[in-house]
Amino acid sequence: MPSGEYDPDTVEAKWQDRWVDDETYAYEGDVENPDTAFSIDSPPPTVSGSLHWGHVYGFTLQDFVARFNRMRGKDVYFPFGYDDNGIASERLAEDELGVRHQDYERREFQRMTQEVCEQYEAEFTEKMQSLGISIDWNQTYQTISPKTQRISQLSFIDLYEQGREYRQRAPAIWCPECETAISQVETEDDEQPSHFHDIAFEVVESDSIDADETFTISTTRPELLPACVAVFVHPDDDENQYLVGEEARVPLFDQEVPILEDERVDLETGSGIVMCCTFGDQTDIEWYQAHDLDLRLAIDESGTLTDVAGEYAGLSSEEAREEIVDDLEEDGALLDRRAITHTVNVHERCGTSVEFLVKDQWYVELLDKTDEYLEAGREMDWYPEKMFTRYKNWIEGLQWDWSISRQRSSGIPFPVWYCEACEHVVLAEKENLPVDPLSDEPPVDACPECGHDEFVPEDDVFDTWATSSLTPLINAGWDWDVEREEFTFENPELYQFDLRPQGHDIISFWLFHTVVKCYEHTGEVPFDSVMINGMVLDENREKMSKSKGNVVAPDEVVSKFPVDAARYWAAGSAVGDDLPYSEKGLRAGEKLLRKLWNASKLVESLTEDAPAEFDHEDLTQLDRWLLASLDREIERLTGRFESREFSKARDGLRGFFWHTFCGDYLEIAKQRVREGGDASAAYTLEVAHRRFLKLFSPILAHATEELWHDMYDDGESVHHSGWPEPLGVDADFEAGETAMEVVGALRKYKSDAKLSMNAEIDRVEVWGDVSGFEADISSVMHVEELETLDERPAVESVVTGVDLDYSLVGPEFGSQVSAIDDAIEAGEYETVDGELHVAGVELEPEMFEIEEERQYLGEGEMVEAGDAIVIVHEEA
């Protein structure tokens, strides 16, 4: 029985433990009847040791959907994935164990990583459980596990066999210090001192160019001269326009390269003419792709110059730079050398300037099927709908296929070998997966193409998105059935997934790639619906980031506020909109918890003798009115949960509970029960209260569970108690509304008269239909004698103006509306037979309403109550 103050610390921890121990949220898994499952494909967070507040927000929104559907009788599949297949966890393992991944066989290092991650995963689990998210803890997976590796490799093989993958040479970002490829997100900008070298290039003699014509190029990297493949001039650069279409001769190395024009030339830097080398920076790569330039690879993996550099081959790039500068000077080609600082791309981990290398890389073909992928996106329901635009724009802006190769030493390997002689691709057998070609043998003894018997293993690994994009397949147990020679699902009833949650920042990567891959593997769009969540901002509406130091730690919040208060906060904005962290929002949640708790204590004390059954026909007007109003609220609320309008669901339910139930109804009902043992009221209180607990349960998961067990059923969780259906009770809504307005008017009267709310009032007259509610009004407002008037009391009405219905007047009279307004303002109008004659036109009765102020001249004091009139008589 609820008593005293609500103690969330104890209550929440108790239920979190019990939910886990009792497996309250376990997925039953009825494969027979796929319609009962409601499956969620929740993107797994990166295991790096801490969950941030954004995770809490995202998971809480998913939990609203999960709990609502569970209440509606669905068998909810809510899994949890640990994303430990990535750079973050690789580094974690290296740091914790004091090792380098290069020193281990890939599989072994992954086992070590998995072990290190286990501790962090346990922490994740504990934290998620302490947030009360209704995850089924029997359904977890790790992206580094052999099972996931198998699925990733199966995916690769399937796409290859479908002809959706190809291999091509392309630039990769390379750290010469770590001797590894890195992704663009692992680079950062760094200001470094350097030198600008002004170097004279000769123009190759032609019909329009004389033999000794030269121009100047400014570069910080003269060692890249041997890699120069073109020279660029800006289209707006009138002075140098004559060079476009000619050829330039590179000093010292003498290769002749085209002079082209391109808008990406920075006119402000150096001479405004720039050389393009393969590759010095990102722009060089763009030029290479845009202008179909040659490749001249002058620097290798270790930062050493190659044979392309002729006599400089074998030197490090620093050594080569110095020698080349010296030789240029000797030749007279070095016109100037000056110190500058400039921004360079460095590896965030070691600070070394990155190089661009050209590597063979695997691609998933996308560009030929963008229309289909767009259509696939359209087949899903988007919450909110507007976020589909981002998916659409992303697809429409695609310019390259998806590169899935990463030249890293750990990660999930490509299950591929190449024939040493003819480069024929040999794939692993599906039943043998996962494999690592670096340690495992290919499945054939000789090349099926040329018969050669030596193979080169592919040493690249998959881009992590290539694995992250398979979570629906991981969850549904996708696998290759050797007997039947087809792909199968262990839990086919889960696919398509009913809900895919996703942050709006990664729609383009995570969601898009997942849709593409699953669509290609199954021929079906993986998700029935997508729910996009916004970002959590700090209290000043700024993005949370470690460097700003404005990150909110979940632990801190939860130690200060109840988890249910955080859940209340999370329901505070439209899905898809960013939400600022707000302690005020959390406090509002606490207030609601307190209100619910206190109201429940009261209901408990009033319903001890409540009958289990009561014919609804025999309930009093007020009781039927309350239940019928609750019916309406349930319908509204259900619709809002269905359309994932959590904020409206929350505020609507809160308002109804707080004002209508606690404010209007409970005040009356408690007197009826206390003073007369009213069974109708006691029954209604209990029915309504049970329903409120169910309705609040998706949001206030802990408090409702505690109250439910205390008051109604210690055996079953409120979260499995079933969503209430409307009772279909008949009621006179209008009379009920009027009665509540009369009560409100009497409260205002007392407030204005500085009377206490339980002060007695001698006599009240009411004009207006409150039939059936008279006794309720009297008892709650302590009215000795309440009289309803059949006739409108003698009220003197003073016309104060005319209220036009512009939605009718506007279309009818158009430009005359302002004249009508002016005439009314000036009082120049009259009513004739119900019509309003004004400014030379006649308005129909439905177009206007005469506004009047009512003054009561009789005895007692008049209080307005909407359309009703209340007259208070005090004997004094």
Place this chain on the structure above:
RNA sequence: GGGCUCGUGGUCUAGCUGGUUAUGACGCUUCCCUUACAAGGAAGAGGCCGGUGGUUCGAAUCCGCCCGAGCCCA
């Protein structure tokens, strides 16, 4: 630089298929200890709906431009 989204009292928001009185909550002011709750109740103040043009009889709402914020891409 390009695309998308957002901008409403001090704060967070509803409304945004155009209709004149802009919703609710938090905070604030005044009053009320009424035995569920004073962390409650009643009343009240506070917004020219980011700015600026336009469409219209009428714009928070539709359109153009500008400013600011967030995200993605370059």
